[in-house]
Amino acid sequence: xxxxxxxxxxxxxxxxxxxxxxxxxxxxxxxxxxxxxxxxxxxxxxxxxxxxxxxxxxxxxxxxxxxxxxxxxxxxxxxxxxxxxxxxxxxxxxxxxxxxxxxxxxxxxxxxxxxxxxxxxxxxxxxxxxxxxxxxxxxxxxxxxxxxxxxxxxxxxxxxxxxxxxxxxxxxxxxxxxxxxxxxxxxxxxxxxxxxxxxxxxxxxxxxxxxxxxxxxxxxxxxxxxxxxxxxxxxxxxxxxxxxxxxx
Amino acid sequence: xxxxxxxxxxxxxxxxxxxxxxxxxxxxxxxxxxxxxxxxxxxxxxxxxxxxxxxxxxxxxxxxxxxxxxxxxxxxxxxxxxxxxxxxxxxxxxxxxxxxxxxxxxxxxxxxxxxxxxxxxxxxxxxxxxxxxxxxxxxxxxxxxxxxxxxxxxxxxxxxxxxxxxxxxxxxxxxxxxxxxxxxxxxxxxxxxxxxxxxxxxxxxxxxxxxxxxxxxxxxxxxxxxxxxxxxxxxxxx
Numbered sequence: 001x002x003x004x005x006x007x008x009x010x011x012x013x014x015x016x017x018x019x020x021x022x023x024x025x026x027x028x029x030x031x032x033x034x035x036x037x038x039x040x041x042x043x044x045x046x047x048x049x050x051x052x053x054x055x056x057x058x059x060x061x062x063x064x065x066x067x068x069x070x071x072x073x074x075x076x077x078x079x080x081x082x083x084x085x086x087x088x089x090x091x092x093x094x095x096x097x098x099x100x101x102x103x104x105x106x107x108x109x110x111x112x113x114x115x116x117x118x119x120x121x122x123x124x125x126x127x128x129x130x131x132x133x134x135x136x137x138x139x140x141x142x143x144x145x146x147x148x149x150x151x152x153x154x155x156x157x158x159x160x161x162x163x164x165x166x167x168x169x170x171x172x173x174x175x176x177x178x179x180x181x182x183x184x185x186x187x188x189x190x191x192x193x194x195x196x197x198x199x200x201x202x203x204x205x206x207x208x209x210x211x212x213x214x215x216x217x218x219x220x221x222x223x224x225x226x227x228x229x230x231x232x233x234x235x236x237x238x239x240x241x242x243x244x245x246x247x248x
Numbered sequence: 249x250x251x252x253x254x255x256x257x258x259x260x261x262x263x264x265x266x267x268x269x270x271x272x273x274x275x276x277x278x279x280x281x282x283x284x285x286x287x288x289x290x291x292x293x294x295x296x297x298x299x300x301x302x303x304x305x306x307x308x309x310x311x312x313x314x315x316x317x318x319x320x321x322x323x324x325x326x327x328x329x330x331x332x333x334x335x336x337x338x339x340x341x342x343x344x345x346x347x348x349x350x351x352x353x354x355x356x357x358x359x360x361x362x363x364x365x366x367x368x369x370x371x372x373x374x375x376x377x378x379x380x381x382x383x384x385x386x387x388x389x390x391x392x393x394x395x396x397x398x399x400x401x402x403x404x405x406x407x408x409x410x411x412x413x414x415x416x417x418x419x420x421x422x423x424x425x426x427x428x429x430x431x432x433x434x435x436x437x438x439x440x441x442x443x444x445x446x447x448x449x450x451x452x453x454x455x456x457x458x459x460x461x462x463x464x465x466x467x468x469x470x471x472x473x474x475x476x477x478x479x480x481x482x483x484x485x486x
Binding site: 154205208210213 | 300329342345388
């Protein structure tokens with residue numbers, strides 16, 4: 001059928017992004033590190049990744065990323081499911097740079113963004129999202145930014161879930177091949193319907209939030225008990241990586 | 249509480265959606281404390297819209313509505329939220345947190361209840377509805393019946409004085425249905441339920457509001473109204 005390649009891709013993409021931000025409560029030794037310390041540590045690793053075009057420095061960061069994956073004992077399946085499409089996606093965006101700058105530039109750019117995103121993915125895989133939000137509030141990040149992040153997190157699932165449902169519903173009621181023009185027309189209608197449905201569902205969820213006492217007020221979350229040794233080890237690791245990055 | 253407290257007083261309320269679609273027309277009703285009211289009507293007759301109006305989630309386009317004999321204002325907003333439990337028809341709209349435990353903790357946390365107290369609070373309902381083993385799961389990966397049970401447990405945490413349930417028995421298995429019925433049977437507060445299942449109405453209610461497909465009140469009465477086929481046919485229930 002003419003529809004299949006495009007719709008199959010959309011279906012896989014919507015399933016992929018549906019769970020992209022949802023953490024899996026992975027049990028990891030890094031969970032022993034206080035989320036506030038972890039947040040700063042991982043942000044430093046992200047900054048180190050995106051602050052250089054030096055291949056040596058990037059490979060040094062890559063080595064430490066692998067080390068972190070091994071130490072944190074995160075299952076590779078969920079990790080690669082999240083990172084898997086990333087290099088292709090970023091390289092597609094960087095494709096014009098192959099002609100404007102150089103092939104090497106496009107590759108290094110893709111590499112460093114992948115490294116940065118990888119650190120964020122590891123962090124979100126092992127840390128409950130509400131603790132990340134509470135850490136941001138602890139560091140006095142403006143409430144509007146924290147709320148925006150919180151809503152983005154909740155609604156990402158909603159958007160892709162709705163797209164997936166529409167695609168499945170269309171597939172169940174499709175009987176014949178049509179011209180490509182008709183397919184594009186229907187695609188446009190699907191897109192419009194998708195936005196209307198997501199808007200309506202978003203409105204319902206907002207009403208549900210209100211009915212359950214949502215008052216725009218941050219709610220307190222207790223962090224896990226602060227343990228000195230894991231925090232010292234993690235901080236030492238970050239300091240060593242930073243020093244290594246500066247020396248190379 | 250006063251013995252004769254009117255939980256809901258709706259006078260000539262109308263509601264139209266932003267695209268001018270009529271949600272409900274010229275509706276008046278008084279619901280007193282401890283009444284168990286069922287809104288009965290065909291699909292699209294305005295039951296869900298009415299329930300949202302009763303919960304103070306949307307405001308009527310015209311007419312007057314009082315809940316617990318109070319107007320809905322910003323000042324008493326929290327009072328309504330603490331005392332009204334609202335179960336949405338579609339649990340997917342209702343559940344929006346990363347895990348089931350987060351869902352259960354959402355309302356207590358919003359109301360500033362301490363983490364320890366909140367966990368004790370949710371534990372009782374979680375055991376009753378058999379959802380403790382689902383704590384770590386994301387709600388969107390649950391089955392339809394499990395979602396409904398989680399949603400109901402969320403609604404009941406603060407033991408609301410007014411319980412509003414939008415089609416609580418749709419898309420659930422017999423066991424879950426039985427558990428919900430048992431719970432509603434024990435519930436002592438005021439209850440407003442929308443459904444189109446006559447059997448369910450007989451088991452839980454003492455007041456029936458029949459809505460016509462024209463989105464107006466057709467008849468208000470006791471459960472004996474369910475024997476009157478003339479009205480049930482006019483409401484397109486049978």
